[in-house]
Amino acid sequence: MSNVSVIEAAELLIKADNILIITHRRPDGDTTGCAGALCRALCQIGKNAYILENPDITKRYKPLIEPYKAPENFEPNFVVTTDIADINLFTPNAEKYIGKIDLVLDHHKSNSNFGKYNLVRANAGACGEVILDVIEHMGASLTTDIAECIYIALSTDTGCFKFSNTTPDTLRGAAKCLEAGVDGGEINRALFEVKTWARFQMERIIFDTMQFENDKKVAIAKLYRKDIDKTGADMDDLDSIASLTRQIEGVEVGITLTENKDLTVKASVRTTKEVDASAICAKCGGGGHIRAAGATFDKNIDIETAYKMIVNATMEVYRETNG
Amino acid sequence: MSNVSVIEAAELLIKADNILIITHRRPDGDTTGCAGALCRALCQIGKNAYILENPDITKRYKPLIEPYKAPENFEPNFVVTTDIADINLFTPNAEKYIGKIDLVLDHHKSNSNFGKYNLVRANAGACGEVILDVIEHMGASLTTDIAECIYIALSTDTGCFKFSNTTPDTLRGAAKCLEAGVDGGEINRALFEVKTWARFQMERIIFDTMQFENDKKVAIAKLYRKDIDKTGADMDDLDSIASLTRQIEGVEVGITLTENKDLTVKASVRTTKEVDASAICAKCGGGGHIRAAGATFDKNIDIETAYKMIVNATMEVYRETNG
Numbered sequence: 001m002s003n004v005s006v007i008e009a010a011e012l013l014i015k016a017d018n019i020l021i022i023t024h025r026r027p028d029g030d031t032t033g034c035a036g037a038l039c040r041a042l043c044q045i046g047k048n049a050y051i052l053e054n055p056d057i058t059k060r061y062k063p064l065i066e067p068y069k070a071p072e073n074f075e076p077n078f079v080v081t082t083d084i085a086d087i088n089l090f091t092p093n094a095e096k097y098i099g100k101i102d103l104v105l106d107h108h109k110s111n112s113n114f115g116k117y118n119l120v121r122a123n124a125g126a127c128g129e130v131i132l133d134v135i136e137h138m139g140a141s142l143t144t145d146i147a148e149c150i151y152i153a154l155s156t157d158t159g160c161f162k163f164s165n166t167t168p169d170t171l172r173g174a175a176k177c178l179e180a181g182v183d184g185g186e187i188n189r190a191l192f193e194v195k196t197w198a199r200f201q202m203e204r205i206i207f208d209t210m211q212f213e214n215d216k217k218v219a220i221a222k223l224y225r226k227d228i229d230k231t232g233a234d235m236d237d238l239d240s241i242a243s244l245t246r247q248i249e250g251v252e253v254g255i256t257l258t259e260n261k262d263l264t265v266k267a268s269v270r271t272t273k274e275v276d277a278s279a280i281c282a283k284c285g286g287g288g289h290i291r292a293a294g295a296t297f298d299k300n301i302d303i304e305t306a307y308k309m310i311v312n313a314t315m316e317v318y319r320e321t322n323g
Numbered sequence: 324m325s326n327v328s329v330i331e332a333a334e335l336l337i338k339a340d341n342i343l344i345i346t347h348r349r350p351d352g353d354t355t356g357c358a359g360a361l362c363r364a365l366c367q368i369g370k371n372a373y374i375l376e377n378p379d380i381t382k383r384y385k386p387l388i389e390p391y392k393a394p395e396n397f398e399p400n401f402v403v404t405t406d407i408a409d410i411n412l413f414t415p416n417a418e419k420y421i422g423k424i425d426l427v428l429d430h431h432k433s434n435s436n437f438g439k440y441n442l443v444r445a446n447a448g449a450c451g452e453v454i455l456d457v458i459e460h461m462g463a464s465l466t467t468d469i470a471e472c473i474y475i476a477l478s479t480d481t482g483c484f485k486f487s488n489t490t491p492d493t494l495r496g497a498a499k500c501l502e503a504g505v506d507g508g509e510i511n512r513a514l515f516e517v518k519t520w521a522r523f524q525m526e527r528i529i530f531d532t533m534q535f536e537n538d539k540k541v542a543i544a545k546l547y548r549k550d551i552d553k554t555g556a557d558m559d560d561l562d563s564i565a566s567l568t569r570q571i572e573g574v575e576v577g578i579t580l581t582e583n584k585d586l587t588v589k590a591s592v593r594t595t596k597e598v599d600a601s602a603i604c605a606k607c608g609g610g611g612h613i614r615a616a617g618a619t620f621d622k623n624i625d626i627e628t629a630y631k632m633i634v635n636a637t638m639e640v641y642r643e644t645n646g
Contacts, residue, residue: 160483160484160485161483161484161485161494161497161507162483162484162507162508162511162512162515162516163508163511164507164508164509165508166501166507166508167501168498168499168501169498171484171494171495171497171498171501172495174484174494175491175492175494175495175498178489178490178494179491183487184484184485184487184489185485185486185487185488185489186487188485189485192485193485193570194570194571194572195570195571195572196572197539197571197572199572200530200571200572203530204531207523207526207527207530208527208531243516246516247516247517247518247523248517248518248520248523249517249518249519249520249523250520272512273508273509291508
């Protein structure tokens with residue numbers, strides 16, 4: 001349970017072998033980009049390293065981790081997690097490694113330090129910043145392949161360097177990736193500009209169902225499972241859709257309520273600097289960052305009830321902030 | 324007409340005094356950000372420096388240059404241009420300085436080197452990269468105020484670091500600006516995210532009325548005058564709205580039909596590399612660039628007829644391209 005520096009983390013990896021890397025549930029560009037970059041770098045310096053299969057993996061991020069998928073009979077001697085804040089974010093097939101994590105590499109302030117060694121840089125915009133540092137200290141060279149993974153980690157977690165969590169290190173890391181041969185323009189076009197048909201339909205639904213509260217400072221969109229299924233939207237299509245509600249002039253809190261496959265309701269909250277998103281989500285059993293947080297409601301709570309609960313939580317935070 | 328290095332450009336400015344800075348027609352974030360940053364830096368090192376009033380200035384970029392507006396009777400001893408590729412981009416009130424430009428600071432490959440001294444870095448994503456370098460070599464310190472101007476120059480010219488013109492220097496420059504205290508998240512939110520209510524309503528209409536032709540390769544949205552008037556949308560709100568239709572996966576031709584105030588119908592056509600937008604518009608009496616073109620129909624042609632005409636024109640271009 002001890003915290004380690006970048007140098008110590010790199011040394012642990014250099015000493016280790018038969019390494020397994022684990023990504024989080026609902027994998028995004030940061031967790032998969034980090035795993036992909038670290039695994040490639042470890043192989044480059046002669047290690048036997050794999051990434052645990054992620055059952056939630058989507059088409060978009062599959063190429064980052066798929067080529068390094070751990071064989072079924074792989075018995076690791078050293079287990080690393082990338083961008084995982086807590087063990088409750090493990091996929092079912094990763095649960096057997098709970099209590100056996102050697103190294104946690106992350107950037108979530110809320111990280112529960114569940115590893116034997118933990119490198120958590122809470123001020124990093126993306127875990128990709130941490131991984132880039134570790135890779136450099138491992139003495140691996142930043143090939144185009146590795147740099148693409150890092151670039152995707154950095155850009156997806158910061159809204160293509162647009163959000164306030166972007167740090168000087170995010171930008172300098174991305175600069176190194178461009179120098180390593182990454183085609184940022186093409187990657188960003190695919191990640192941030194082109195809308196799939198399913199995405200287009202989902203945006204149409206968001207625009208049509210958006211409701212407003214608190215003098216139009218709070219915008220809430222509801223995504224019903226039946227609509228998601230009808231459009232065929234997967235997690236890629238829903239990625240960052242939560243921030244759409246916050247784009248409207250005067251909106252300080254943008255909330256997206258999504259019916260999960262098991263019909264539990266997930267709230268994604270995005271705020272401007274006036275309001276703490278994690279404070280809102282904490283009141284509903286969730287958490288996250290100050291401008292971007294989330295919560296999943298209990299099984300018996302439907303989307304209409306969740307609506308009332310999250311609006312109440314938001315109003316409470318407003319009162320606490322101004323009180 | 325000689326080219327100079329960054330060091331030489333900085334030395335010219337250090338030696339000069341009573342300096343006037345000129346921005347280009349239809350001023351953007353780069354020309355105004357550069358002028359704003361350079362003028363503030365010159366004042367910081369004790370120079371008498373101003374920015375020539377720009378008659379086209381919009382509300383968004385006014386704060387960058389307005390506080391340093393040249394007095395009417397100002398007689399400069401040294402005239403600098405920022406982000407101006409050619410003298411045909413001078414505003415009318417700047418034309419009297421044609422032939423009297425001492426220093427051109429720019430990043431356009433097409434720059435006609437119209438200054439006595441010219442520093443043109445064609446591989447820079449934004450002129451802001453050049454200005455940042457010049458300011459540092461002048462020995463001025465990067466205050467938050469100056470860094471904000473530079474950051475706006477860098478981010479607006481690269482689509483918030485998304486486009487392929489973004490360089491490692493763009494990103495490293497932006498990193499320095501964040502370190503100087505710039506709130507990148509807030510600036511980007513205002514520049515790239517916030518939608519006015521009128522804009523939001525117009526996007527909703529586009530999403531709701533969009534129709535598809537030719538196996539969904541052609542997307543057409545209709546903006547009726549009554550809807551535009553109802554939302555109160557002005558030209559700023561409609562800016563770049565035409566490109567929305569082209570963002571959908573598989574769409575090669577995005578067309579927006581807008582009823583003008585005089586009820587004539589205007590077509591805005593945006594294409595991907597597969598189709599020539601200007602060829603489509605030429606068939607309807609219009610023209611433009613290969614990826615972005617337009618046409619205005621005759622007075623007696625309503626929006627439904629215009630729809631048929633522009634679809635026919637598009638199909639003709641498809642046949643000609645493949646024929």
